[in-house]
Amino acid sequence: MSIVITGNPGVGKHTVAEKIAHRLGLPIIDINKIAKESGLFEENKDVNDIDTEKLKKILVGKISDNFLIVGHLAPYVLDKSQVKIVIVLRRSPYDLITVYKNRKYSDKKIKDNTGSEILGIIAHDAINRFEEKTVQIDMTGKTIEENEENVISIISTNKRNENVDWLDLVTKNNDLQKFFSD
């Protein structure tokens, strides 16, 4: 069964996945790459608009062994029986703004993605789909090496879930409008 790394764009999935894949000797399956290669979404279109039922069927044919599966769409295209553990990477929305600006995301795309991270939508959907196989980890303020070690330790010891509450942080900072108003 496969190990899954998911979370919003920019949280550090690919950075960590490459190191973990190397250390564990697991091939990577990149869900976005497969969706693109299968023509399921077009450039400049919102990646969430893709047909997840079609993608799910395509993935079933590919995931027959142990892989490291990476992608923010994991909770919508995989089933609990296909996975060993699902690690949801979380990262402060304040850090994500910088990543998204570097990626030249539009203002709308930045708000959609930071809003999703603040509300914990991917974590929520992962818990609904994968239940006790889901673990969250906060990547904020740690080096890439520290994050790599944390993920390895979660995989090898099933370390427990971290509580992440960006809504609390953003409310305390009086920044709800910054992230949620037009």
Ligand SMILES: Nc1ncnc2c1ncn2[C@@H]1O[C@H](COP(=O)(O)OP(=O)(O)O)[C@@H](O)[C@H]1O
């Ligand atoms: N621990 C970290 N500290 C600082 N920056 C990081 C860390 N991990 C990843 N990054 C940087 O954050 C950006 C997003 O990482 P990436 O792995 O591409 O995210 P994702 O695959 O989730 O979209 C990249 O520029 C990457 O270099």
